[in-house]
Amino acid sequence: MGYNCVVCVKQVPDTKRITGQAMKEDGTVNRAALPAVFNPEDLNALEAALRVRDEHGGTVTVITMGLPAACEVLRDALFRGADAVVLVTDRRAAASDTLATSYILSCAAKKLHPDLIFCGRQAIDGDTAQVGPQLAEKLGFTLITYLEDLKLDGRVATARRNVGNGYEVVRARLPALFTVVESANHPRPTAVKRAMKSKKARAPVEVAKAVDTELPSATPEAKAVETKKRCAELAARGLQIMQWNLDDLQADLSWCGGAGSPTKVHRIQSIVLAGGDYKEFPPTEDGVTRLLGELIEDHTIG
Ligand SMILES: Cc1cc2nc3c(=O)[nH]c(=O)nc-3n(C[C@H](O)[C@H](O)[C@H](O)COP(=O)(O)OP(=O)(O)OC[C@H]3O[C@@H](n4cnc5c(N)ncnc54)[C@H](O)[C@@H]3O)c2cc1C
Incomplete structure (x- = not known):
């Protein structure tokens, strides 16, 4: 039996390759000084999902919520073996804290009807490890954190969890969400054949930007027509990155962005x-x- 797997991945600043001042004077992250990378444990989450698909069949769909630049991690996921990728992007999602982020991701996940969802344990920038558990709670999925190993038998998952000073084996019924730790596996590298095939995959927002650059004097209507035409061509070749906004997700806007974010940052301290x-x-x-x-x-x- 095949499983429908969804993997949540985040593009994060690469804290190992700082090329300038990592923090601005106001204490916020200076993203311009930090190249963006695939959140490390999200690569382990992707690998765990790919192994499920390789062993049992099914599909792996990767979702990220972020700015259009996050398409880079989606292409990387295609190069590593993902079947489909989704960019969730919307200006109204800006200023989302973990609660709003997990709500928006839950709306996206519902559209995909997954049996299993894989998240990284933690993102190296926000560092809260809250999104996976919040997402499981919102979807009513069984939550298994710190996943190191997974066996599936029909609708029953047997998972080994790394509990720091040892491990624990737990059994749960699907659907379930797993947060995956670095010790779970060695993520497979990008495959050259897949990279050659998928390197031209683009989201509509990226196509629109390219049209804007290439046809600066065209009318907005002409640009829209050209964008639609190019997107249709990409879709026909299986190279379109799916893109959803909050309307596509039928999200309740009072749960998104600043409105849906109760977290207040009072002070940031450099220790x-x-x-x-x-x-x-x-x-x-x-x-x-x-x-x-x-x-x-x-x-x-x-
Ligand atoms: C008040 C406030 C305002 C904020 N405003 C913004 C803002 O305007 N723009 C902004 O980019 N960030 C903003 N953030 C940060 C944002 O809330 C977090 O980056 C996000 O909620 C994820 O939390 P985390 O990094 O702690 O992830 P964790 O909870 O540590 O991540 C765990 C796992 O969840 C999954 N995951 C996490 N985030 C995503 C994602 N975006 N897409 C897919 N999967 C994901 C990954 O699998 C990841 O490994 C804000 C935070 C606060 C507190």
Whole structure:
């Protein structure tokens, strides 16, 4: 039996390759100084879904909510083996916190009727690890976090969860949502054949931008006609990135963007750990006794 798998992926700033000041003076992220990449654990989530499809059949559809630039991660997902990709983009989604983001993603997921949804455990920029659990709650799906290994037998999933100091095996009925950790797998690299085939895949918003650049003096009507024609050509060749806005999702606007975001950021602090912030204890009986004493004293344990 084949499974309908959906993978949620996010484009994030690459914090490992900072090319200038990472933070602006107002404490917000200076995205211009940081190249954008596929959120690392979302690659593990994609790999987990691709393995389900390879073993049992079915499809893998990748969704991202973001600016048109996020099409880069969608093309990357196609190069790695995704069957279809969806860009959810809408100005009215700006300023969404995790609650609004998961609501919008839940509307998109409902359109796809998945058996399984895979998310990364955490995004390296927002870093909350909230979107996966919130999405499961909104869809009424069983939630399994910290996924390392998955076996499927009909509508029953058996999952190994990494619980930090060991693992736990749990069983659940589908539909289910999994948040996947880095230790789950080694994401497959992009396949050259797939990259050659899908490198021209474009979302309508990207096609419209190209038409705008190539035909600067055309009327808005002529540009719209040309955009529609090019999108139809791409669709005929299986190269169209699906694009949905909040109307396509029939989303309740009071749950989206700033209106649907109760989070208020009061202060952003840059914390630099100084060398003296850690202590070393020798791996001896005396060292372990001293370590335990300190941990009990500062109430970390006991
Ligand atoms: C008050 C406020 C305003 C904000 N305004 C904006 C804004 O205007 N523009 C903006 O870009 N961000 C904005 N953010 C950040 C935005 O809320 C988070 O980036 C987003 O909700 C995801 O949270 P996270 O990064 O902690 O992801 P996590 O919860 O750590 O992510 C876990 C997993 O969920 C999935 N996931 C997360 N985000 C997405 C996504 N967008 N698409 C698909 N899958 C996803 C991925 O699988 C990811 O690995 C704002 C945040 C706050 C608090």
